[in-house]
Structures are given as C-alpha cells and as structure tokens.
Amino acid sequence: MIHILQRLSQPFVYAIFPPMCFICSTYYDSREASIGTDASDPVSDLTVPYFCESCREGLLPIASPFCSRCGLPFISREGDNHTCSECLLGKKYYRKARAFGIYDGSLMEAIHLLKYRKKTSISRPLSALARETFFRFWDINTIDLLVSVPLHVKRLRERGFNQAHLLIRRWAKQEGISLDGLTLSRSRWTEPQTSLSRAERRKNIKGAFSVRHPERIKGRKVLLVDDVYTTGATVNECARVLMKAGAEFVDVLTLARAV
Ligand SMILES: [Zn+2]
Numbered sequence: 001m002i003h004i005l006q007r008l009s010q011p012f013v014y015a016i017f018p019p020m021c022f023i024c025s026t027y028y029d030s031r032e033a034s035i036g037t038d039a040s041d042p043v044s045d046l047t048v049p050y051f052c053e054s055c056r057e058g059l060l061p062i063a064s065p066f067c068s069r070c071g072l073p074f075i076s077r078e079g080d081n082h083t084c085s086e087c088l089l090g091k092k093y094y095r096k097a098r099a100f101g102i103y104d105g106s107l108m109e110a111i112h113l114l115k116y117r118k119k120t121s122i123s124r125p126l127s128a129l130a131r132e133t134f135f136r137f138w139d140i141n142t143i144d145l146l147v148s149v150p151l152h153v154k155r156l157r158e159r160g161f162n163q164a165h166l167l168i169r170r171w172a173k174q175e176g177i178s179l180d181g182l183t184l185s186r187s188r189w190t191e192p193q194t195s196l197s198r199a200e201r202r203k204n205i206k207g208a209f210s211v212r213h214p215e216r217i218k219g220r221k222v223l224l225v226d227d228v229y230t231t232g233a234t235v236n237e238c239a240r241v242l243m244k245a246g247a248e249f250v251d252v253l254t255l256a257r258a259v
C-alpha cells in the first residue's frame with residue numbers, strides 16, 4: 001500500500017488524504033495553503049506541510065526592531081535594533097539571544113502540545129523552525145557546540161524527553177555541529193517558574209545548574225537552546241555557569257519569546 005502511494009503524485013495523494021494540521025487537528029488542503037505564500041519566505045515553505053492556514057497565520061515571527069542583546073521585540077515597528085532598558089541595567093552572561101517567534105497564538109499551542117500533551121511528532125516542524133532561526137541569526141562557522149537547557153532528572157522521567165533537545169537533535173548532526181545534552185546538568189530541583197515574578201525567578205533558578213566536565217566547555221563557542229525565553233532567568237543562569245566553565249561565549253536560541 002505504501003509502495004503504491006509513493007508512486008502516486010503528491011497532489012493526488014493530498015486529494016485523497018489531505019494533511020491534518022499538527023496544531024488544531026483539522027484537515028486542510030496544503031495545495032491551497034501554499035497558494036499566495038511568498039516563495040522567498042522559508043517559514044511558509046517549512047510550515048505548509050504541517051500547519052493549516054489559520055494556525056500558520058497564528059505564528060508571529062519576530063522581526064526588527066528588537067533588542068540587540070536579549071531579542072525582545074519593540075512595540076514601535078520603526079527604527080533599528082538597539083539595547084533595551086532591562087539589558088542596559090541587568091547583568092547578562094550571554095552575548096545575544098534570538099527567537100523564532102512570539103510566545104503566543106499557535107506557536108504557544110504547539111509548544112504546549114509538545115510539552116504537556118507529549119505530542120512529540122510536532123517537534124519535526126518546530127525543529128525545522130529552530131534550524132531556520134539558527135541560520136537566520138548565526139553563521140554556522142561561529143558556533144561550535146549546541147547545548148540544550150537540561151531538565152531535572154525527575155522532570156525528564158515524568159515527561160520522557162527534553163523538548164529543547166528535540167528542537168536541535170535532527171539537524172545538528174546533519175549540519176556537522178556538535179551537540180551536548182549531558183555536560184550541563186540541572187542539579188537542583190526547582191519549582192515551576194510560571195507564577196513567579198522576574199526577581200523571584202532569578203532567585204529560584206540560582207545554583208540550579210552545574211557543568212559536569214568543564215573541559216568539554218572550555219574555549220568553545222556555545223549556542224544554548226531552549227523552547228521558551230520568558231524572563232531570561234533560566235538561560236542567563238545557564239550562561240553564567242557555562243562562562244564560568246570557560247566557554248569563549250554563550251549565545252541563546254529559543255523557539256519562542258515571551259513579550
Ligand atoms: Zn490548524
């Protein structure tokens with residue numbers, strides 16, 4: 001059966017078996033969905049096979065102007081990227097943080113499906129978006145190690161996977177970039193940060209991470225990866241211990257950015 005289907009043309013297969021949206025589970029016509037998309041827009045190309053038109057419209061990619069340090073998009077859509085007031089005041093251990101889109105709408109739904117409903121199949125399009133974001137903001141030659149923000153072993157057992165690791169696992173190897181999901185570890189259990197204020201989050205996360213083998217980090221150009229950047233307390237704390245372990249620099253890539 002599969003063999004026969006593979007021989008049929010794609011439009012014919014889609015007519016009989018229209019794709020089901022990975023987010024809202026409705027069937028949609030991906031041929032229609034691709035009409036009117038900008039051929040030069042890589043995000044459309046990546047998402048048409050997975051998300052219906054309405055869910056695709058609910059993705060809110062981050063565009064300039066944003067904070068050149070933490071990536072926070074500015075409300076005013078005019079002007080160049082510059083440093084936001086929070087980055088001018090607070091200490092950041094990472095060099096720059098960038099995200100694919102705003103943590104809202106269908107991107108938030110997709111991340112919730114992955115993390116809380118364990119719909120790991122959705123990591124395929126999400127990982128493609130993470131890859132696209134990587135190539136949009138970094139030159140591959142400037143990064144030599146991808147590190148995913150670790151989960152505490154108790155959370156990892158409960159969830160069964162680390163969502164940050166799923167965002168990079170597929171393409172890191174293809175692109176020839178080393179991937180390390182073990183050296184940085186979450187040594188202390190922390191309560192979920194969702195209800196905490198910015199200052200409480202910073203306090204809650206302090207000392208939660210450690211580097212097991214500093215020699216694996218020393219002198220490396222590290223890109224730290226997580227699913228969501230909320231206040232930045234988690235990635236900043238990870239960046240602090242990675243820098244202490246001797247990283248040349250730490251940059252941050254997240255799929256989503258809370259605003
Ligand atoms: Zn949908």
Ligand SMILES: [Zn+2]
Binds near residue numbers: 067068071084085
């Ligand atoms: Zn900033």
